[in-house]
Amino acid sequence: MAEKKKGKQTVEFVNPPYIISTSSIVGPKEGEGPLGNHFHVVLQDDLYGEKSWELSESKMQRECVKLAAQNGKLEIKDLEYLLAGDLLNQLMAATFSARALEIPFFGLYGACSTMAESLSLGAMLIDGGYADNLVAVTSSHFCSAERQYRNPLEHGNQRAMTAQWTVTGTGAAILSNKGKGPRITHVTTGKVVDLGIKDANNMGAAMAPSAVDTISTHFKDTGLRPKDYDLIITGDLGLIGKEITEEMLKDEGFDVKDVYTDCGVLIFDGEKQDTHAGGSGCGCSASVFCSYIYKEMLNKKYNRVLLVSTGALLSPTSSQQGETIPGIAHAVSITNEI
Template sequence: MEIGKQSIRLEEPVYVESWASVVGKKEGEGPLAVFFDEIETDDQLGQNTWEEAESMLQQKAARLAVKKAGCTPEDIRIIFAGDLLAQSIASSFGIGELDRPLYGLFGACSTMGEALSLGAITLSAGHGERVLAVTSSHFATAEKEFRFPLGYGSQRPLSASWTVTGSGACVLNRKKGKVKITGLTTGKVVDYGLKDSQNMGACMAPAACSTIAQNLKDFGREPEAYDQIITGDLGYVGQQILLDLLEKEGYQAVKNHKDCGILMYDQETQDTHAGGSGCGCSASVLAGYILPKIACGDWKRVLFVPTGALMSKVSFYEGNSVPGIAQGVVLEWADGEVEES
């Protein structure tokens, strides 16, 4: 059921049946290490190229999520997958081997929210029993695609984020699961005219504010109605901008905000500057940390808001700004009622 200006309330919830996370060596040295399913000690995963390594990351996460659901790839009706690379080659070369119907998505680092949203809409409309949502990113492929080859040894400004080497996958089911998707808020492109691609947190924060504020208005909720409001990869710079913007929208002192890019790394010891980013950032934190917290009832309701910077090599070199987008997904504990506040 459509509510408000940008949201959907699912009259029959869609369930997150299983989830899996696979991350790289640096991520396995961070504060969330114990939560991930697999940590790769070789960031190239034995492949010939970084791009092939990212495809392998995504395929591993997808196969593990399917296995944890107690099914086979043949039981997946549709896969919704995406990454940061041109023509989404990490997904097409990795997930293609599962031989299932595929929708390739691009929402930059917000792609996991897009995949979950479209998967939930598909199942709620009765199209199949199970779908798979999966995204990935890789530090080396992102540097190669958008910045400088690793051998160049360029200096990174303190506002820059560190692209997460990782992948997260979720199997969605119409009938069973310990976490349910009860609502969606589809984001709009928000462009404040910023052109600094090394400060993506600032570029994406306005979009995060737009989606969060619209979700609260559409559902008639205050921020406290959620145990956590978790953005994708704003990092330390973007988080402060988001909180300032929410205050201007009338939401004072939002204390229940977390950011996957901040959670991923230890700022003091890992030299990742503003925090983590990439499609694999929010996806692996979702699958490794957020969903288990909801499944056991520690958190009853979470607003998951992956954020994306909608730039390309062409747009950057032509001097364009970096628009942002954020996709909102309402996740709830499936074993109990959640009180409105």
């Protein structure tokens, strides 16, 4: 019997890993948003000195890992695994970053759920005794995502009001079996949920049901309730997806409105920055968690956080073939109180 398994989809760690350091790098637009002062690095140029947006994103990952290691007083050679992902074909940003860093590499794809996925699997490796130190990192880039999923920027098409703005950003977290910092106590692995949404310009609605399924399962598996958390935060639902999630969770018997928000809601000022339904992308929950949330946990503003990164598992091919948009959400419970 799996002794660390709790309920249907949750793992409770015997030796909860520490998050000993983080780092975040974001683009100029993100730096102008409400969380601008919390990010470790704000770029002045979306190309970051590279010749393409894809290589810029890869450089963001690479430099973010280096900065997280520096913040944790570690060297790159001390990191036994790199768990990384992005939105690009064949994980181009993560793979090219791994090529340069020369850390044993697990490439992960969970769309915008990838940060919580990497933290989940990293915590399992640490708790299982397979590593002492590792890094989880995830990124996205507005320009590379637009080129892959939608239209060339030169097209200048009008965006639907339900559309979200892909975050140019990356976040890296160092997990360790010793040290100081918040600890990961539980992870709830999500299932793919698809309620038939086909509109690729309304991904918040497509992802919300998976967030509801994972959050409600987390509560049922652990016996915890919304009041046990100082903050429950989804990754990339934006304004529309957040509202749907809140309503659906209430129908499930979980009233989260006093402690719940979304990274895509926090990262931009929708009115001043014209981001319509808010932020999205792998780098959304990654950069917000590894800056604002982590810092506020160190400051003890938040002592127990449930991070639920959410992903829309569509591709240009699936959209062109008329498929619906499957959603996935993974939850990571992080606490100071051990």
